[in-house]
Amino acid sequence: xxxxxxxxxxxxxxxxxxxxxxxxxxxxxxxxxxxxxxxxxxxxxxxxxxxxxxxxxxxxxxxxxxxxxxxxxxxxxxxxxxxxxxxxxxxxxxxxxxxxxxxxxxxxxxxxxxxxxxxxxxxxxxxxxxxxxxxxxxxxxxxxxxxxxxxxxxxxxxxxxxxxxxxxxxxxxxxxxxxxxxxxxxxxxxxxxxxxxxxxxxxxxxxxxxxxxxxxxxxxxxxxxxxxxxxxxxxxxxxxxxxxxxxxxxxxxxxxxxxxxxxxxxxxxxxxxxxxxxxxxxxxxxxxxxxxxxxxxxxxxxxxxxxxxxxxxxxxxxxxxxxxxxxxxxxxxxxxxxxxxxxxxxxxxxxxxxxxxxxxxxxxxxxxxxxxxxxxxxxxxxxxxxxxxxxxxxxxxxxxxxxxxxxxxxxxxxxxxxxxxxxxxxxxxxxxxxxxxxxxxxxxxxxxxxxxxxxxxxxxxxxxxxxxxxxxxxxxxxxxxxxxxxxxxxxxxxxxxxxxxxxxxxxxxxxxxxxxxxxxxxxxxxxxxxxxxxxxxxxxxxxxxxxxxxxxxxxxxxxxxxxxxxxxxxxxxxxxxxxxxxxxxxxxxxxxxxxxxxxxxxxxxxxxxxxxxxxxxxxxxxxxxxxxxxxxxxxxx
Amino acid sequence: xxxxxxxxxxxxxxxxxxxxxxxxxxxxxxxxxxxxxxxxxxxxxxxxxxxxxxxxxxxxxxxxxxxxxxxxxxxxxxxxxxxxxxxxxxxxxxxxxxxxxxxxxxxxxxxxxxxx
Numbered sequence: 221x222x223x224x225x226x227x228x229x230x231x232x233x234x235x236x237x238x239x240x241x242x243x244x245x246x247x248x249x250x251x252x253x254x255x256x257x258x259x260x261x262x263x264x265x266x267x268x269x270x271x272x273x274x275x276x277x278x279x280x281x282x283x284x285x286x287x288x289x290x291x292x293x294x295x296x297x298x299x300x301x302x303x304x305x306x307x308x309x310x311x312x313x314x315x316x317x318x319x320x321x322x323x324x325x326x327x328x329x330x331x332x333x334x335x336x337x338x339x340x341x342x343x344x345x346x347x348x349x350x351x352x353x354x355x356x357x358x359x360x361x362x363x364x365x366x367x368x369x370x371x372x373x374x375x376x377x378x379x380x381x382x383x384x385x386x387x388x389x390x391x392x393x394x395x396x397x398x399x400x401x402x403x404x405x406x407x408x409x410x411x412x413x414x415x416x417x418x419x420x421x422x423x424x425x426x427x428x429x430x431x432x433x434x435x436x437x438x439x440x441x442x443x444x445x446x447x448x449x450x451x452x453x454x455x456x457x458x459x460x461x462x463x464x465x466x467x468x469x470x471x472x473x474x475x476x477x478x479x480x481x482x483x484x485x486x487x488x489x490x491x492x493x494x495x496x497x498x499x500x501x502x503x504x505x506x507x508x509x510x511x512x513x514x515x516x517x518x519x520x521x522x523x524x525x526x527x528x529x530x531x532x533x534x535x536x537x538x539x540x541x542x543x544x545x546x547x548x549x550x551x552x553x554x555x556x557x558x559x560x561x562x563x564x565x566x567x568x569x570x571x572x573x574x575x576x577x578x579x580x581x582x583x584x585x586x587x588x589x590x591x592x593x594x595x596x597x598x599x600x601x602x603x604x605x606x607x608x609x610x611x612x613x614x615x616x617x618x619x620x621x622x623x624x625x626x627x628x629x630x631x632x633x634x635x636x637x638x639x640x641x642x643x644x645x646x647x648x649x650x651x652x653x654x655x656x657x658x659x660x661x662x663x664x665x666x667x668x669x670x671x672x673x674x675x676x677x678x679x680x681x682x683x684x685x686x687x688x689x690x691x692x693x694x695x696x697x698x699x700x701x702x703x704x705x706x707x708x709x710x711x712x713x714x715x716x717x718x719x720x721x722x723x724x725x726x727x728x729x730x731x732x733x734x735x736x737x738x739x740x741x742x743x744x745x746x747x748x749x750x751x752x753x754x755x756x757x758x759x760x761x762x763x764x765x766x767x768x769x770x771x772x773x774x775x776x777x778x779x780x781x782x783x784x785x786x787x788x789x790x791x792x793x794x795x796x797x798x799x800x801x802x803x804x805x806x807x808x809x810x811x812x813x814x815x816x817x818x819x820x821x822x823x824x825x826x827x828x829x830x831x832x833x834x835x836x837x838x839x840x841x842x843x844x845x846x847x848x849x850x851x852x853x854x855x856x857x
Numbered sequence: 858x859x860x861x862x863x864x865x866x867x868x869x870x871x872x873x874x875x876x877x878x879x880x881x882x883x884x885x886x887x888x889x890x891x892x893x894x895x896x897x898x899x900x901x902x903x904x905x906x907x908x909x910x911x912x913x914x915x916x917x918x919x920x921x922x923x924x925x926x927x928x929x930x931x932x933x934x935x936x937x938x939x940x941x942x943x944x945x946x947x948x949x950x951x952x953x954x955x956x957x958x959x960x961x962x963x964x965x966x967x968x969x970x971x972x973x
Contacts (some may be wrong), residue, residue: 448961535909564935655965660915662968668906674970695908701971777899781910784896789937795894856899857908 275448276312278414279304282440283313285418286345288456289407289425291318291372293336295329295732296347297356298322301376301392301728304445305347305422318345321731321762324754326353328724330360330435332755333371335688337364338519338711339732343359343372343428350377350397350439358401359718362649364435365404365762366598367518367553367715368491368588370428371435378442379410389442393516398437403595406434414451422457431494431587431612432463465587466619467611475548475583475607476623480632482546482581484639485511486530488539490520490552496615496707499523502550505621505841508628510640512647515537517696518553518712521707527642536696549603550613555584556601565789585620587612598716623797654700661726667828669771673743675698675768675831679839682741688729689722689742693778694771695857698743708738719776720751723768727759730766731848739842740765744849746772746810753813760818767842768814768849769835770823774804814849822853861955880947883921883954892952895944905959910935917960924956925949 282305286294293529294309296302309320323329325549326348333344348357354375364371369417377397378384384393397406407427411417417440424436467475479485489504493499502522506513512530516537521614522529531539538558541547547693559582563570574580582605589610592599628636673694681703690713692699704710711729714721723744730740749770759766775798783797798804814821820841822834831852838848892898898913907913919927928939928949944952965971 305904565935594874652965655971656962657913658971659965659968660913661902661904662962662971664902664904664906666903667904668904669908670906671970678970692909781896781899784899784957785937788939788943791940791942794896794939794943797899798895855902855904855906855908857902857910 224402236245249704253407259754271796277304277308277439278417278443279308279445279448280312280336281443281449281454282417282421283308284834285421285456286319286374287313289345289372289421289459290342292340293321293347294318294347295321295323295332295728297324297326297329297353299347299349299353299376299392300350301351301353301378301442302374302375302386302440302445304442305374305376305440308445309675315762320363321758322760323724325355325752327360327720328727328752328755328758329386330357330364330371330373331724332728332731332758333723334364334367334369334715334721335711335728335730337369337371337433337728337781338725339686339688339708339729343370343425344728346371346373346376347440348373348662349392350375351392351394354397354400359716360721360724361401361435362404363683363714363716363718363721365406365716366596367712368432368434369715370433372425373405373435373437375437375439376442377410377439380441381441382442382634383446397439401435401437403593404435405437406432406591408437408439410439410441411444412441413850414449414454417444418454418456419582422459425459427459431464431523431615432591433494434591446646462616464612465590465610467585467609467616469619469704471607471609472616472619473513473623474682475609476620476627478546478581478583478607479509479548479620480627482511482544483635484544485509485548486539486541486544487511487513487548487550487660488552488555488558489513489519489550490542491518491712492521492613493519493616493707494612498617499707501621505617505624508621508624508636510636510643512544512643514541516552517699517710520704520707520710521550524699525705527647530643530650531646532647532700536692536699540575541580542575542577544576544580546583546758549578549582549584549586549605550617551588552584554600555603559603560601562814564784573806580605583607583609583612585609585611585616588798617634651700654838657698657700661855663828665826665828666773666855667826667831668855669694669857670697670701671828672769672771672831672852672854673701675828676741676743676835677702678832680741683739684737685709685739685741686729686733687711687728687742688733688740689744689768691743693745693857694743694854697815708736719745719748724752724755724758726768727755727764727847730759730764731762734764739839740767742766742768744768744770746770746774746808747776749810750803750808753817755846756814756817756819756849764847765842765845766847767835767838768847770810770849770851771854772808772810772824772851773854774802774807775856776801776803777856810849810851814851820846820848821850823849824853825850826853880950883950883952883957885951885954885958886946888951888953888955891944891948892955893965897952905956914956916961917953921950921953924953 278856336344409420428436506528661668726742784794787794811821811823905914
């Protein structure tokens with residue numbers, strides 16, 4: 221697309237500015253530098269004159285560049301550092317593809333994009349100030365980085381001091397805007413021309429979408445945004461996304477031999493299924509190997525309806541692999557922690573010992589090693605594997621499955637089939653144990669998290685539903701009890717364990733689900749919601765259908781548990797653990813908060829028998845396209 | 858796990874013949890108060906249902922002596938020892954009495970939302 225061949229396009233768009241100009245009309249096309257020079261000569265007319273232009277600003281071209289990347293939405297809290305882009309997006313770009321999403325906090329913008337990407341498989345565009353906006357956004361960016369999720373961030377900044385006026389423009393300017401988040405983004409650039417912006421913008425998208433997927437940052441300079449386009453022969457480079465890295469063939473063959481030879485292999489799935497195809501690929505391998513698949517639910521990797529699904533029990537992230545003679549780890553976050561145990565409480569010289577049997581073989585397939593960084597310690601403890609394959613698991617699995625098939629002899633097929641029956645029966649028994657555990661405290665008040673999960677599931681199980689929040693803090697009851705068989709039915713966890721993620725991620729995921737007509741539901745911790753509750757308004761303002769069921773235990777409960785345990789460790793009073801951790805006295809009225817942000821809401825609900833009817837009423841509103849929230853007072857976990 | 862059970866049994870027998878023998882019958886009301894005040898519910902739930910952070914206590918199978926021995930010397934995991942300075946044998950006896958009052962749950966098959 222050559223911008224200079226289309227000079228008349230939208231030529232009257234800013235005509236009103238020309239008409240509104242006063243004494244500076246004759247200087248309209250000369251830009252601020254010439255303007256300043258004129259002002260020196262004729263201070264009586266120039267010093268306070270408005271700079272107007274009927275020429276296209278650079279932000280129009282930037283808009284074309286960003287539209288070419290196929291973004292559906294741009295989430296932002298408004299900021300003067302990208303005002304040019306915002307004006308162009310709306311008046312020049314028509315506020316379509318991307319559509320502007322108004323956020324009340326930059327952390328919400330990024331976390332929305334995080335949740336959106338997990339459903340849609342591609343990034344949402346984010347804009348923020350290069351300084352204060354990015355500072356707000358940084359924790360959410362860290363979560364997305366740790367969770368290997370692509371987020372596309374455009375930062376406004378005025379690098380040239382001569383272009384800044386006073387007040388906020390100096391304190392909102394920075395030499396190297398992306399420096400603050402460089403440790404936890406994959407790539408960034410600060411283009412100094414429009415052609416540079418075009419190339420870097422396309423490159424950034426390509427990098428973000430290459431596994432390991434991670435956030436990228438492009439700085440949109442204020443001068444480039446707001447000055448008229450003067451560069452000749454501007455064009456937008458063609459985007460060609462990179463084929464994902466696949467494990468080296470001989471290593472994949474070696475892995476297949478080990479898997480076929482193993483008597484009881486176990487697959488541990490971390491962030492495997494980037495797309496629905498990843499889930500299919502893992503199912504095909506499990507079907508061939510007939511071995512247990514432990515899905516840590518960092519992604520929706522494996523259907524819970526499959527007989528090989530082994531993720532029962534409370535601690536989904538750290539499955540029991542003690543009976544395995546081979547463990548295949550697919551993009552597992554803390555694989556060492558699954559293979560080994562250590563002293564329960566921190567201390568120097570923590571004892572560790574393997575959870576696995578002596579002689580158990582370990583294989584890893586991971587793309588993370590392609591982009592390790594050193595400052596933030598998200599790489600976890602070193603795994604002493606027998607075979608380590610660098611590659612994207614989703615893309616590597618088909619070759620591995622084919623290699624396994626070719627190696628299977630008739631004898632091994634018989635043994636594997638027998639193993640499959642045994643594994644399926646063990647998994648069935650484990651699932652039954654979970655159901656019996658869910659019955660304990662069924663009629664309790666505060667409401668048990670198992671009861672809450674099942675009351676919700678009863679109302680949605682016949683719909684095309686999607687659980688767009690993290691269920692870990694609710695003892696993973698949905699993961700343990702619901703039937704998940706579609707990739708979009710669960711979006712996993714925060715990544716960096718940064719609280720404040722869940723509510724905006726749920727709104728972002730629900731936004732992605734909206735056009736597919738899916739019913740989005742979210743189990744929402746109270747502590748998490750309080751970081752930036754304004755995202756409830758964003759959901760209302762943009763008519764994002766989403767049912768939020770509060771898991772309101774009235775505390776930052778994880779920390780409360782830590783404090784009680786430490787007090788006991790030191791022979792001190794554990795009853796003080798509420799100080800600094802409880803969210804009570806007064807109890808926070810989440811229903812009133814949600815109503816204030818324009819949502820349908822009910823609560824607090826403490827009687828378990830009242831929950832089902834309340835969910836039904838709320839879902840009626842959600843099906844009309846409106847977000848709703850139920851404040852449910854729950855057991856701690 | 859077997860070695861822990863042996864250890865617990867050993868400690869239980871020691872406790873039975875020492876200070877533990879001096880405790881009175883458990884006070885359910887005080888046990889419930891302590892269960893909540895000192896944070897047992899935080900990991901095990903208000904009705905001992907268990908969860909991500911701690912195992913189920915409802916319908917506990919340990920005898921009282923085994924329960925006290927476990928709390929004093931829990932096997933490796935997230936729970937530290939709760940020594941007598943924090944919870945006396947009598948207080949643990951009261952907590953145990955409360956836990957024992959937690960009613961038996963229905964079978965999952967008898968709860969429509971859990972019957973599959």
